[in-house]
Amino acid sequence: MPTPVDHDMYRQLLSCFATGVTIITTRDPDGCPVGMTASAVSAVSLDPPLILVCIDHGADFHSALSESAAFVVNILASDQGDLARRFATRETDKFSGVAYTTHPTGQPVLGGGVAYIVCERWDALEAGDHTVFLGRVAGGESSDRAPLLYFRGGYGSLDS
Numbered sequence: 746m747p748t749p750v751d752h753d754m755y756r757q758l759l760s761c762f763a764t765g766v767t768i769i770t771t772r773d774p775d776g777c778p779v780g781m782t783a784s785a786v787s788a789v790s791l792d793p794p795l796i797l798v799c800i801d802h803g804a805d806f807h808s809a810l811s812e813s814a815a816f817v818v819n820i821l822a823s824d825q826g827d828l829a830r831r832f833a834t835r836e837t838d839k840f841s842g843v844a845y846t847t848h849p850t851g852q853p854v855l856g857g858g859v860a861y862i863v864c865e866r867w868d869a870l871e872a873g874d875h876t877v878f879l880g881r882v883a884g885g886e887s888s889d890r891a892p893l894l895y896f897r898g899g900y901g902s903l904d905s
Contacts, residue, residue: 763896766821768832769798769806770853771813778840778853781806782833784895786818794882795867799875805835810878811869817848818862819855822890823902828855829893850883860887
């Protein structure tokens with residue numbers, strides 16, 4: 746059996762994989778909007794239309810998503826790096842001063858992004874120190890804006 750890679754090497758290797766940047770949003774049990782920056786998002790299935798998002802068990806957002814029936818994947822645009830950094834913090838009211846709308850499902854949708862994807866929670870699977878949340882795509886909207894990318898520990902765009 747191979748020796749497991751150490752955490753630093755694992756992070757260094759994965760930092761070489763450029764990903765899009767998203768903010769996952771939902772509402773907590775009290776109805777307040779909550780969200781967090783996530784790059785561990787992927788398409789899973791076309792039929793039914795499923796995506797996944799991986800959330801660390803220690804993240805404040807984990808409990809809200811665990812108790813929610815729906816969530817939104819907000820795909821960020823290249824000029825939204827500050828928003829990505831804000832939602833990556835442990836700040837308690839990340840929505841203070843942030844423009845958002847409420848989707849008919851009741852979920853918060855951030856403005857100005859490349860797209861947003863509304864999901865009904867389909868399943869949740871434990872995977873190490875994360876939970877893999879599967880969402881059935883129920884709708885969304887897209888634009889022609891350029892995406893924000895995450896690569897080697899920093900934000901960039903297709904131009905950089």
